[in-house]
Amino acid sequence: MRVLGIATAADLLRLLILPGFAWAAYRDIRTRRVASSLWLPLLAIGALALAVEAAGAYPFADYAGRVFLVQTGFSLLFLIPFSVLAYRMAAFGGADMKALVVLAVAFPTTPQYVVPLWILPDVTWLHAVGFPVHPSALGVAAMSALTNAVLFGAVYVLALFGSNLLRGRLSPAMLVGKWTPVSSLPTVHGQLIRVEGLRLHRSLDLDALRMYLRWRGTTLAAVRENPDVFRDPDSVTETNPPTDGAVHDGPRTDGGRDETPENADGGFEFPEAGVADDDATAGDEADAPADDPWAAEQFLDDIERTAYGTTAETLREGLERATSEDAVWVSPGLPFLVPLFGGLLLALTYGDALTVALGALGLV
Known part of the structure; x- marks a missing residue:
């Protein structure tokens, strides 16, 4: 009835x-x-x-x-x-x-x-x-x-393909990816795509990238400005909670501005490569492997390797691309x-x- x-x-x-x-x-x-x-x-x-x-x-x-x-x-x-x-x-x-x-x-x-x-x-x-x-x-x-x-x-897939075609972005990634400025990565969901010939390889998950940046208490812009410093594992003197990598959750060390006290005035004091801080609290560089670019292994060990399946190699490769390229293919993943x-x-x-x-x- x-x-x-x-x-x-x-x-x-x-x-x-x-x-x-x-x-x-x-x-x-x-x-x-x-x-x-x-x-x-x-x-x-x-x-x-x-x-x-x-x-x-x-x-x-x-x-x-x-x-x-x-x-x-x-x-x-x-x-x-x-x-x-x-x-x-x-x-x-x-x-x-x-x-x-x-x-x-x-x-x-x-x-x-x-x-x-x-x-x-x-x-x-x-x-x-x-x-x-x-x-x-x-x-x-x-x-x-x-x-x-x-x-x-x-x-959605057809629209993505059409958008890339109209912009002349001809690539095997045009069906599944967006050509994305690296500066936008901190506020984008998805995974980096690496194109090798006609083959596509999904690379670093951007949630994992945000986790890494928050763990180090920095921004992607700062990392791009001084990649050599951040590449040195001895530069890790203090770490922070990585959160789960969500865009709008956790400390804002992932989206172009940093609200931590040392960065409140827009400046960032970079440690000298190879010089440790005796007052380090959470990230003791003595525990870092001697050959651990970007402190990737230390990061994964510290968070018990739960960064969305990210490996040290994947993290390093993603960071190298994020600091050397201006735009990358990103598989946005349909929510x-x-x-x-x-x-x-x-x-x-x-x-x-x-x-x-x-x-x-x-x-x-």
């Missing part, structure tokens, strides 16, 4: 999930970090909506009841294992996996919404509009949201929660874009 003629109670409950996904998409764009505490309340809302719908379909004796069981079984028994497997294979991040689990529980069927148009007096020939306009044949909104998100991702949120909105309004596309080709 519809509440106020708009939707069932279960489908109205499902609308409460949209603000949470909007916030997650915003955080994914801004910091690539989404608090784990967000997902449990959303999962509880989804589970409540599913329970309400299941109560209405019980005892599942008619055709509609059996269809509900099939759709719910597909959503729970396929999408949840799929999301966990994709996470284990590093195809998804942890937040992406949790978002898909929430969708699988909350949207195992396709909600139906009727928007009355009586408030528009000039529209006398149409009394209401039903959404989604083009639901999928499968009828699982969670699956429609996922396929819509994949299509959004494909559009998947953004197309997933867009895919969910599309699934609840227009419907399943893949179904429509296949129908236009006569394949459905």
